[in-house]
Amino acid sequence: MAEDLVLHEPFEEAARQRIAVPFGVWSFLATECLFFGGILLFYAYARWHGGEAFTQGAKEAAVWYGTINTAVLMTSSLTMAIAERATKGGFRVVARWMLGGTLMLGLSFLVIKGFEYRKDVHEHLIPGPGFKFGQGPAAQFWAFYWTATVTHAIHVTIGLGIIARLLWIERRGDLLLHATSAQGGALYWHLVDIVWVVLYPLLYLVGRP
Amino acid sequence: MNSDPTRGGIPERGAEPPSYLREGTTVRSWLTTTDHKRIGILYALAITFFFALGAVAAALIRAELVTPSGDFLTNDEYNQAFTLHGIVMVWFFLVPSIPATLGNFLLPMMIGAKDVAFPRLNLMSWYVFMAGGLLALFAILAGGVDTGWTFYTPFSTLYSNSHVLLAALGVFVVGFSSIATGVNFIATVHLLRARGMTWMRLPLFVWAMYTTSLVMVLATPVLAMSLLLVVAERAFGLPIFDPRSGGDPLLFQHLFWFYSHPAVYIMVLPAFGVVSEIITCEARRRIFGYQFMVYAMVVIAVIGFMVWGHHMFVSGQSAFASMVFSFLSFVIAVPSAIKVFNWTGTLYRGQIRFSAPMLYALGFIGLFTIGGLTGLFLASVPLDVHLTDTYFVVAHFHYIMVGGSVSAFFGGLHFWWPKITGRLYSERLAQFAAISMFFGFNFTFFPQFIMGTMGMPRRYHDYPPEFQPWHVMSSVGALVLGFGYLWPIFYLGWSLFRGERAPANPHGATGLEWQTRSPPPKDNFDRLLVVDQEPYLYHPKESTPDEVEQAHAKQKP
């Protein structure tokens, strides 16, 4: 494992190079936290001020789609964690299958999300002309819903791109040399999942005892 | 880490690798480079273009303001001119100015590394920067933006008829280049310091880059989200800040200033770093109170996140919030003052050379002090209520950002010019540029303090005639200032082709970046470095009288 590491340009020491990618990704995760922090502040404001009307809007969210998607994404977190460990431990086959599994689960998340969007559109849940509730806090809930979930979906897509790249590296046959890339990718994927874990109750469980 | 040539000097040998400028000379070799030094130069070219663009807008503004009535710009065009000036100068010049150019070039060298931790990410950040720049440029060519650089809602989202989306996207995209640079620098400082380069041996420029990077990584995403929300509301009609759905336009101001106050420190912390390097070298003195200089920067970076509300004293936020923000804004002046006192302390009994970089650095101290002290006026709620949205505010932040950061940027550019290009420039002509910039700057912006206290509001081109003398003074000053900016192009450009070859260490400086050839080879150093000293050993310890020896001298009562 670690002994196979090939030193590349700026690094003089293997120990340093091995932590570089995770270190960089961790710093970037701090960025992501503040990024989503901004929109969560908007949610806090709107829910605090919107009261009952806000909750009324939230009850329209498709809780089944949301729940299934939560399960899908959590499972993908598990497969990703296994893939990362397998890469570290040198188990190529396990790593390949688990990366493939993560990719499939991530894709199904997006597909399910797409069906949910279709249902939302049919039920006139896009704020604007023809919106089910008219102007008011319910519209703010749905403004949050669309902005937050689309932003999250973009993150999922980027994550899938990273996983696809890891799979491609695996096909090339040198995934084990890129163990730190797998670690970085896994960190990012877990962030995407955690963001969803935060969004799920905010979107689907409001006003449902 | 001293100037002794036997330790740092590079023996003249034919076999040594070529300088970084000679490793490939095609355009392609530049556009695909991962060498931090070349990327620094790519950034320098890009921001020079944007600086010129912002300067043209400033020239239009100052020309229009010579007479009290509108002359050649309509109200809309005037709005577009100052918006263009603000957006371009803040995000496409000042934020990347020192970190992306001098920082990229020097940070790895100063810690004895071959490159930044993620060289390809570094190159990518430049392309992201260019993409954002193109979007903003496109917004300008398509007809401009009239919201001011602050994109305040609901005007930006519901009412403005200009190209807000394009400009906001441009700023959004360029933010990711800041974040990439920040992540890269943080990882570089943590992982790539040479053997023996402990945290408390880092040159202050490295500390400045490190603290700036922290602010970049933690503040920029909040700007990204606030612009994303603006885009969501403007492009897709999602009611986020729209009061008709219960939204609050002030939420945007909170998010925006949560980034944009720390952004002031993104612009000025790097200047602190540059000035510390120049002053120690040109006064031949160890920095006064190294540790306090470090802590001051860290404290500024942290408290910088807690003062944003001082931009909103008249917005209707609660009186309690205003009091807290006011108090914290006074608190953050303390570390800034510590830095000014320590630079002054460094000069004490130094052997000062009034070289061009030193003139810029000394100018920085004076202008930054004025900018900082007038900041205290604005941090005080009752005074701010009087001065909000007047030229006093305009003058204040220009003293910090132009008088401070741009002076330091020019100082740093001159100081490291021999290292970057391998050529010497004409010291006389450069001193002249530094002095004209200092005087031009003061002529431009000092009158604005006075008009501001008299009540001249910002962002109007039609103004009562009694302000005209001040505006004329300011516009004439801007001419001198413009000369101060243009003049270096000639002698620096000349030095590129005809300048004398620079030795490895023309200033006799102690930093690691001077212990290699000028210009450096691609790998920066021809040998592995081991650091066994603290920075700025311009005079041996215990060699000076007690009152100068700052280390642990007994205090006299």
Ligand SMILES: [Cu+2]
């Ligand atoms: Cu501020």
